[in-house]
Amino acid sequence: MRKDRLLLAAALASSFLGAAASLPASAQQPSFTLKFGVLAGLTGEPAASGQGWNASAKLAIDFVASTLERMKLPVKVELTDSQDSQGTPAQGVEAAQKLVQIDGVDVIIGDFYSSVTSAAATSVAIPNKVLMFTGGTNPSLTKLNTSQPSIVWQPVAADDQQGRALALIIADALGPKAKINVGARNDAYGSSLAAVFKEAWTRQGGTIPQYVIYNQQQPTLDTEAQQLVEGSPDGWLFIDFCQTFEKLAQPMIRTGKWDAAKSFGSDTLNDCAARGSKNYPGMRATQANASSGASFPAFKALFAKNAKQGIAFQPFTAEAFDSVFVAFLAALEAKSAKPMEIAGHVVDITNDPGQAYTFEQIEDAIRAVSAGQKIHFIGATGPLNFSPNGRVNALAYDIWQHKPDGSAAVIRTITLK
Amino acid sequence: MWQQLAQLIVNGVITGTILALTGVGATLVFGIQRIANFAHGEYLTFAAYLGLILNSALGLDLLSATLGAMLGTAALAVALHLLVLKPLRGRGLVAMSLVTVGLGLMLRDAVFILAGPQIRQLRIDETVVYDLRLVRISPGQAVAVAITLVVAPSLALFLARTPLGKAMRAVADNRALAEISGIDVDRIGTYVWLLAGGLAGIGGVLFAVVQGSFDPTLGFQVLFLIFTTVVLGGIGSAYGALVGGFVLGLVMEVSTWSGFAGGLEARFKPVLAFVALILLLLYRPQGLFGKARVL
Numbered sequence: 001m002r003k004d005r006l007l008l009a010a011a012l013a014s015s016f017l018g019a020a021a022s023l024p025a026s027a028q029q030p031s032f033t034l035k036f037g038v039l040a041g042l043t044g045e046p047a048a049s050g051q052g053w054n055a056s057a058k059l060a061i062d063f064v065a066s067t068l069e070r071m072k073l074p075v076k077v078e079l080t081d082s083q084d085s086q087g088t089p090a091q092g093v094e095a096a097q098k099l100v101q102i103d104g105v106d107v108i109i110g111d112f113y114s115s116v117t118s119a120a121a122t123s124v125a126i127p128n129k130v131l132m133f134t135g136g137t138n139p140s141l142t143k144l145n146t147s148q149p150s151i152v153w154q155p156v157a158a159d160d161q162q163g164r165a166l167a168l169i170i171a172d173a174l175g176p177k178a179k180i181n182v183g184a185r186n187d188a189y190g191s192s193l194a195a196v197f198k199e200a201w202t203r204q205g206g207t208i209p210q211y212v213i214y215n216q217q218q219p220t221l222d223t224e225a226q227q228l229v230e231g232s233p234d235g236w237l238f239i240d241f242c243q244t245f246e247k248l249a250q251p252m253i254r255t256g257k258w259d260a261a262k263s264f265g266s267d268t269l270n271d272c273a274a275r276g277s278k279n280y281p282g283m284r285a286t287q288a289n290a291s292s293g294a295s296f297p298a299f300k301a302l303f304a305k306n307a308k309q310g311i312a313f314q315p316f317t318a319e320a321f322d323s324v325f326v327a328f329l330a331a332l333e334a335k336s337a338k339p340m341e342i343a344g345h346v347v348d349i350t351n352d353p354g355q356a357y358t359f360e361q362i363e364d365a366i367r368a369v370s371a372g373q374k375i376h377f378i379g380a381t382g383p384l385n386f387s388p389n390g391r392v393n394a395l396a397y398d399i400w401q402h403k404p405d406g407s408a409a410v411i412r413t414i415t416l417k
Numbered sequence: 418m419w420q421q422l423a424q425l426i427v428n429g430v431i432t433g434t435i436l437a438l439t440g441v442g443a444t445l446v447f448g449i450q451r452i453a454n455f456a457h458g459e460y461l462t463f464a465a466y467l468g469l470i471l472n473s474a475l476g477l478d479l480l481s482a483t484l485g486a487m488l489g490t491a492a493l494a495v496a497l498h499l500l501v502l503k504p505l506r507g508r509g510l511v512a513m514s515l516v517t518v519g520l521g522l523m524l525r526d527a528v529f530i531l532a533g534p535q536i537r538q539l540r541i542d543e544t545v546v547y548d549l550r551l552v553r554i555s556p557g558q559a560v561a562v563a564i565t566l567v568v569a570p571s572l573a574l575f576l577a578r579t580p581l582g583k584a585m586r587a588v589a590d591n592r593a594l595a596e597i598s599g600i601d602v603d604r605i606g607t608y609v610w611l612l613a614g615g616l617a618g619i620g621g622v623l624f625a626v627v628q629g630s631f632d633p634t635l636g637f638q639v640l641f642l643i644f645t646t647v648v649l650g651g652i653g654s655a656y657g658a659l660v661g662g663f664v665l666g667l668v669m670e671v672s673t674w675s676g677f678a679g680g681l682e683a684r685f686k687p688v689l690a691f692v693a694l695i696l697l698l699l700y701r702p703q704g705l706f707g708k709a710r711v712l
Contacts, residue, residue: 043526044634047534186684213684217638219435220627222428223670224683226421243632246536250629254546254555276535277630310533 030335037099039110041087060324089119114138133323149343163196225251242272279402295358322379433666440646440658442613448653456521458636464621487618494614651707
């Protein structure tokens with residue numbers, strides 16, 4: 001009798017073990033809900049870009065969510081809320097507070113203004129240890145990460161690189177010792193990038209006869225325009241957003257001394273027509289990474305198909321799109337939605353070694369990560385190669401040019417070493 | 418160098434035109450209704466967009482569009498006064514001012530939702546310029562200055578010589594005494610809003626013309642300069658706002674003249690405006706034209 005009971009117990013144990021071994025992989029999968037929040041200027045001056053940023057982030061989250069549903073995995077992603085920073089630090093902090101304290105998000109996608117990011121990160125994200133993937137390019141954002149793993153991640157090359165890229169591009173077009181007048185908006189983005197360019201340009205022997213930092217909110221910019229045409233420059237560099245650049249461009253035209261074909265713009269001026277403003281034929285501008293990924297056309301097609309009517313496509317919003325995938329895959333590898341655990345895997349997900357996957361192969365990427373394999377996620381903007389300090393190491397820049405028909409297109413891509 | 422100075426004076430007059438015209442409406446409301454109307458900037462924005470509809474969509478010429486915007490903005494100001502501000506009267510300056518902040522936010526977002534964030538332009542070629550050898554000025558800027566030079570003295574005459582203008586001044590001076598004297602202060606209050614809205618209407622369209630392009634943040638961008646104009650000129654003084662606007666515009670632009678030890682950097686222009694205000698108030702706390710009496 002006792003022997004029968006022992007045999008029965010052994011048989012039951014074996015069948016339990018066998019059943020456990022044959023359980024589908026999903027039962028051994030991590031189970032969590034990754035909550036995203038979007039922080040962007042949805043109204044006011046940055047609205048045209050902010051709406052696109054929000055739409056791209058939402059597109060990515062919906063894409064991941066539907067993939068997970070199709071695969072019947074116990075992992076969920078959701079866009080908890082999109083908050084409007086209005087492009088101002090004060091409003092950005094308030095919006096970030098709502099995302100973190102009330103909505104309990106794990107990851108914030110935004111802001112793309114460096115000034116808003118700096119304020120929101122310092123006041124909200126870092127104290128609460130919530131990750132931020134920002135479109136801000138001010139180099140000082142990297143310094144906000146005072147400990148590891150980083151909390152603020154910049155999927156686009158910072159302005160200290162953009163300044164170098166601009167110096168390279170302008171030197172190539174007008175000669176390294178050309179006289180270039182610089183006009184920049186008076187905020188963290190404009191004044192910082194202008195200073196970086198000035199240093200790079202003068203180091204190589206170039207001169208800057210007029211260096212004008214202007215308040216974009218002035219009623220008129222005629223005085224600034226008149227200053228910018230003084231000194232017989234060989235060319236111009238403008239650092240501004242499209243809305244306010246138009247306020248400067250018109251008095252520049254009225255001076256009769258400005259040539260758009262000898263003018264260069266920062267990444268925010270690459271295609272003003274797409275942002276509800278207008279382009280100036282001949283003018284060139286840079287943009288980091290934005291269209292250099294193999295999956296960029298697919299992202300663009302997805303946006304065209306799914307984004308709301310009236311929201312214009314802008315290449316830089318691919319950064320928001322990529323950030324969602326990076327955060328999600330890092331969470332999957334960490335098997336957790338806890339921000340600091342995600343942060344510990346961002347570098348791993350975006351660097352070699354590992355099989356390369358784009359968002360188009362997200363199912364395969366999910367299977368690989370779930371199986372414990374190392375992957376290398378390549379964004380729509382190209383390889384990201386995040387480093388532990390929160391910056392990307394891949395430094396490709398598109399050169400855009402405004403066309404006679406008012407549109408803009410990439411004419412060349414350069415790689416900074 | 419002298420050509421630069423001449424151009425900067427013209428630029429200062431152009432900037433001053435906008436501040437003067439928009440400051441008068443704000444100071445009248447403050448002096449007579451005792452409300453710091455933080456929605457005043459949005460009245461300019463409303464006027465600019467109304468002008469855009471009349472000029473671009475309906476094909477009216479700029480003058481007709483300006484008149485239409487003036488009437489529309491005046492109607493808006495009166496409507497908000499009757500529906501929102503009048504029922505809340507008596508809550509105190511701070512509370513009423515906060516209400517106007519809310520009204521401003523509401524108006525700005527309404528314009529944004531209806532019109533979108535795109536840059537807009539009136540049907541006027543902003544690249545045309547009159548080259549007068551010493552100075553260059555666009556037709557739009559010249560028209561703005563000309564209109565202000567007509568409107569400003571007309572307004573002063575209206576306030577000084579007409580029964581309605583005198584009644585407004587009486588209410589501003591001493592509301593209780595004016596009421597006892599038989600003046601219908603409520604009706605005067607409505608007329609003040611009508612006048613302030615009308616002036617904001619003209620100011621908004623001219624601002625859009627002078628600036629060349631605009632978006633829903635048009636009026637908000639200059640709100641604090643408008644209030645600086647009001648305080649500089651003396652709160653409640655229409656003359657003061659007119660003069661204060663031009664003084665502010667000239668100080669900001671001419672300060673960048675290279676003859677002043679290289680000139681002030683352009684980004685410090687608003688700083689200079691506030692420094693000028695502080696210095697004036699230290700010497701003359703009531704502002705340029707502020708006294709016990711208001712105009």
